[in-house]
Amino acid sequence: MADDPLSTTFAALADPTRRAILARLAEGAATVKELSAPFAMSGPAVSKHLRVLERAGLVVRGRDAQWRPCTLDATPLREVAEWTDGYRRFWDDSHRRLDAYLERMKEQEDDH
Amino acid sequence: MADDPLSTTFAALADPTRRAILARLAEGAATVKELSAPFAMSGPAVSKHLRVLERAGLVVRGRDAQWRPCTLDATPLREVAEWTDGYRRFWDDSHRRLDAYLERMKEQEDDH
DNA sequence: TCTCTACCTAACCACTTGGTTATCTAACCG
DNA sequence: CGGTTAGATAACCAAGTGGTTAGGTAGAGA
Incomplete structure (x- = not known):
């Protein structure tokens, strides 16, 4: 994985477990134990996922x-957005229509 | 990498070379050679990146x-969007303000 | 047909990832 | 103090990634 910020963010999001963790955190802060609860996976595994999210700046761990x-x-x-x-x-269809419109305008220009 | 569609897409985007390829393709179709030109990297390397993008459904290769x-x-x-x-x-600040507004409304409800 | 170009596949390499178990630290609680 | 709980770290493993070189295929063109 490349180490530029956007790549790091995309890589962090490329895992359903990590996206589920973010979804949970969108509802408020949680401990590591609470975050691990929904997953059939060992503690260290969740800890690793959190570290990836932390390195990407998506999660902050306090104490x-x-x-x-x-x-x-x-x-x-x-x-990302x-x-x-x-x-x-x-x-996006509406944008596509605008593009087509601009394309027609451009062709008219070219006809001059 | 997980194999659900969203994870595959995010993983494909987690590389600056692949995002540069997409940026180039946004300006129109291109051959593999044309796509490799900007990169100091062998043909097979670009070919591999294209395969990742193809598996993610972001690129279609014709002949x-x-x-x-x-x-x-x-x-x-x-x-992704x-x-x-x-x-x-x-x-987003504007959304944040809307959230705060809705929160105040909710508190008023609770006061009844 | 012979050659060049565009592209792919195969085999290999070093490194990363996503998981495990075992072990450690730190804080609370009796 | 001793036990329990929350969590991190270390060591390991299988699989994947991102690159390489070497060699193969298919079409264009002299």
Whole structure:
């Protein structure tokens, strides 16, 4: 995996377990134990997933006695949304119609 | 890497070379040779990247004599955009204000 | 037919990933 | 103090990734 921020974010999101963790954290902070609960997977495995999310800046781990409360930080997703938006015209029908319109305008220009 | 569609798409996007290929294809179809040109990397390496993009459904490879013209198919990005949008309220200020407003409304309800 | 070009597959390499179990630290609780 | 709980780390393993070189296939063209 490349180490530029966008690649790191995309790589972190390329796993259903990690996306489920983010979905859970969207409802509020949670401990590692609480996050592991839904998964048929050992503690260390979840811990590794959290580390990937943390390195991507999507999760922040605090500390409260023996608990490590995790919170969501969605700011890296903003870049993802912006990147994806650059391709919106390739699937969004309304944008496609605008493109076609601009294309016709351009052809008219060329006819002059 | 998990094999669900969204994970496959995210994994395909987690590489700057592959995103550069998509950016190039956004300007129109291109042969494998044309796509390799900007990269200091062997042909087979680019071919592998194309296979990853193809498996993710982001690129379609046709054939025209000895050329394999590649075209962009952005439909998998729609799911990416929709998934990401579910977290927009966590970084978008306008949404954050709307959330705060709805929260106040909810508290008023609770006071009744 | 002979050659060149475009592209693919195969085999190999170093490194990463996603999981495991076993072991360690740190904090609470009796 | 001793036991329990939350969690991290280490060591290991199978599989995947991103690159390489070497060699093969298919079509264009002299």
